[in-house]
Amino acid sequence: MTFADVVIDISHEAVDRTFEYIIPEELEGIVKKGSQVQVPFGRGSALKKGFVINVKERAAFDTARLKTIQGVEPGSTSIESVMISLADFIRTSYGGTMNQALKTVLPVKRRSEPVIEKFVCLDADVASANAALETNERKKNVAKARLLKELISEKVLPMSMVRDRLNIAASTIRSLEKDGLIKVVIKTNLRDAVNIDEKPRYDIRLNSEQSEVCRSIWERYESKDLRPSLIRGVTGSGKTEVYIELINRMIGLGKQAIILIPEIALTYQTVLRFYRKFGNRISVIHSRLTPAQKHDQLEKARLGEVDVIIGPRSALFTPFKNLGIIIIDEEHEGTYRNENVPRYHAREVAIKRAELSGGIVVMGSATPSIESYFKAQNGRYQLYKLEKRANGAVLPDVEIVDLREELNNGRRSMVSERLYCLIEDRLSRGEQVMLFINRRGHSSFVSCRKCGKPLKCPHCDVSLKYHNNGKLMCHYCGYEMPMVKTCPECGSKYIGRFGAGTQKVEEEINNLFPQAKTLRMDLDTTKEKDGHAKILSAFANREADILIGTQMIVKGHDFANVTLVGIMAADMSLYSESYQAPERTFQLITQAAGRAGRGEKKGSVVIQTYSPDNYAIQCGAKQDYESFYAFEMDYRTILGYPPVKTMLGILLTSADKAFLESVCRQLSSCIDEEIKRTGRDIWKMGPVDPSISMINDRYRKIIYVKSKTYDDLILIKDAAEEFLQQHQGKDIQTAFDFQQ
Helix, strand or coil: CEEEEEEECCCCCCCCCCEEEEECHHHCCCCCCCCEEEEEECCCCEEEEEEEEEEECCCCCCHHHCEECCEECCCCCCCCHHHHHHHHHHHHHHCCCHHHHHHHHCCCCCCCCCEEEEEEEECCCHHHHHHHHHHHHHCCCHHHHHHHHHHHHHCEEEHHHHHHCCCCCHHHHHHHHHCCCEEEEEEEECCCCCCCCCCCCCCCCCCHHHHHHHHHHHHHHHCCCCCCEEEEECCCCCHHHHHHHHHHHHHHCCCEEEEECCHHHCCHHHHHHHHHHHHHHEEECCCCCCHHHHHHHHHHHHHCCCCEEEECHHHHHCCCCCEEEEEEECCCCHHHECCCCCCCEHHHHHHHHHHHHCCEEEEEECCCCHHHHHHHHCCCCEEEEECCCCCCCCCCEEEEEEHHHHHHCCCCCCCCHHHHHHHHHHHHCCCEEEEECCCCCCECEEEECCCCCECECCCCCCECEEECCCEEECCCCCCEEECCCCCCCCCCCCEEEECCCHHHHHHHHHHHCCCCCEEEECCCCCCCCCHHHHHHHHHHCCCCCEEEECHHHHCCCCCCCEEEEEECCHHHHCCCCCCCHHHHHHHHHHHHHCCCCCCCCCCEEEEEECCCCCHHHHHHHHCCHHHHHHHHHHHHHHHCCCCCCEEEEEEEEECCHHHHHHHHHHHHHHHHHHHHHHCCCCEEEEEECCCCCEECCEEEEEEEEEECCHHHHHHHHHHHHHHHHHHCCCCCEEEEEEEC
16 A cells, blocks of 8 residues: 545645545556645545645554545646645745645646637548539539638638638538538647747857856856856846856756746846747746736646746746756845745745756846855855956946035935936937936825824825825825825824825926926836836837836846936935845945946946945945945844844734734743743844734734744744644734745
């Protein structure tokens, strides 16, 4: 007898353990790790679908009590055992249930309606067809004769043409089929997600720096050194060309590639660069595809119809059977961390998937995450550097404008004197400008000038943002209301709008430069289908002089005519409550500055700030990553932040505030006991309110745990999950957020 551990695939997340089943003799060798099976479950032994997590020769329970697998699920999407192992890794490393992990890694399970095309084909030799044509013409069977005449000429006709243009009825088609003269062929097509009307052409040659990086990575791969590679390359250094060369070599070995790109950087321009090399052997996955389109892209990958998949973190779970390389572009991006349970990081999961597949991971960024650079310095990753721009262009000149001095000089405009002069100059020369501010909307908050109370969302612990459509909006839950004329608290008419977002910048620029054509790119202007592509295409075609936007505009775009970038408020991300605030500020400044001067013309950058001496801003202005890394590591070493120590945030939410506080106190005591039991150097803080203590009518509390080793945090996570089992079915939700 052989046995299987099965996770039941039902919606109830509480069923998170495996159940042991007997594998019947007729299914031995068919039921494998990763198989989707039908099993009797519960008291009534109702048939349920399940996933086989493990196949073994010994049972853990009395075999007399075990039920038997009834069959392998017919017509289900095949599941590689590597994906089951990956789900197990995610469950163990990041918490949540096994079902949640399986739903994360498995392809779309519900098959969508396929795209069907029908064709009418001649099914007789020409002589027989001509004889039948003469007979039907003689008998005045006009429709039959018309169809036969066309088929003798063309052999195959689309059904749509037969019905619409030739006006042939279904009864006529059936009659000719019955006579053995024609046949109807059905072809199933998979939907396409790449719509590029251009022939593939790729004539880029690598420079010496790029060639050396490719040579070294490939030699390490051939010698079985599968450590992840980290490429730190200045903006415009040609990291994409390195990726393309490595992927091309992998395809030459019959292997496939996954390219992870932040969603906001996944543009037509980005996909086009890969299409020019690989043509229709690439496909994309992103959030704006329909479920049917997404299913078909995954099916193409499973069937081997494509070699390269490009997409955000979910593309990591593409069911390639012979995966050779995973590229993580802009590896520092926060979007690689999943915000839903399980809160995995795509970087760590990619490394695990490559390990299971015998492939390699190559990461690239102008501003690598501190965690990744730390691992590269310690030899866990192999570090490579690209110090020069690939096309010979030089890095832009960068100036810092102290907004305190602007204020002292009586200038109240959002646009400093220096930035104003440079915009005016670029417009006069027919060159383009990008203005970056990392906040959408018109005003960051609205408050009463008499009582000082801000207008807050009734469902979230955040202030409402004013938009120039006259509405106040919550950027967390989507709540909106009309702009008020009097204060809801004190009745005062003195309502003021404070702060600035993209809409206010756009308004200011239109007032200062009425002759300029402007475009705005933020979440509000890109909601419709292809919204990103339309704006970027218009700007690339020089239909606008100035592009104003959030971080959407600073990710991977390459506009040769952009010679000026203005960073409107560099402090905006600097003083948030996160210990990573300086790092994010440095990254945004460096990435934004990197958009200037990417063509033949010299570029300039203006950084407007109230904190000109801050090391993140100073290093960002110089694009000096090494100095920033040294400053940041000193700061994190003193305070014991990752990567010096690993950190776990345990976030609990509930609609019942008192119940939440009670559970948090009990959990805190449980963690204290676990720390005492292990005797290890583990530090705990909380429970405390996070920076936003309520979202969507759910109260939030967080407990922080720090230790030198990740394994210590796994012990705490396991103890917390065991404690929380007693509250299953109650209104309490938990998420584990690891930083390492």
